[in-house]
Amino acid sequence: MTFSAPPRTPLARALYRAPILVYRAGLGGLLGGRFVLLTHIGRTSGRARHVVLEVAGHTGDGAYLVASGYGARSQWFRNVVRRPRVRFQVGRRRFEGTATPLDPAESGRRLAEYARRRPRSARSLMRALGHGDPGHDGYLRLGADRERGIPIVELRPDR
Structure with missing residues (x-):
């Protein structure tokens, strides 16, 4: 099964949104530093x-750094491009800051780095989004393609 489009049915949306309930229940620490709750x-x-x-x-x-799996179609991505001031939580740590899409070359490089560090996760994500296994050069291209690819967004906490 692929998820080449954002979830449309109420059940699919509920499943995608379930981790938000984990954070709202005060259990974000269980997710460690691997996930971020972004409020935009x-x-x-x-x-x-x-x-x-x-x-x-x-x-x-x-x-x-976070990836926009649906590129410029992602509602959250479109929102932070328009209004970059955000709040975010990683584990139990909460921040206010700014969300900024990386320039295409840096975005591609960072997506390729992610694939090198977490090859199984990256392959699963690519298959779920309908990209197959793109290989190193494919990750560079997908990260650099804001419209149909997977651009990377920097979440920078205020100092």
Whole structure:
């Protein structure tokens, strides 16, 4: 089964959103540093929205990297492009900061790094999104393609 499009049915949406309940129950620490609860503002509604994403990497100065599996189609991605001020939680740590899509070349490099560090997770993600196993050069291209690929977004905490 592939998830080349965001979930459309109520059941599929509920399953995708289940990790948010883990954070809301105060159990975000159980997910460790592998996932982030991102709170962003809807570009049309102006209301707070939530999504749980896998941490794809870190920068050397404390920022977290996350991937937009559905590229520019992702609602959260479209929202943070319009309104980059966000709140996010990793484990029990909470931050306020800024979400910034990486430039295409850096995004591709970071996606390829993620695939090197977590090859099984990366292959599973690629298959689920309908990309097959793209190989190193394919990860570079997918990360650099904001529209149809998997761009990387930096979540930088305020100092």
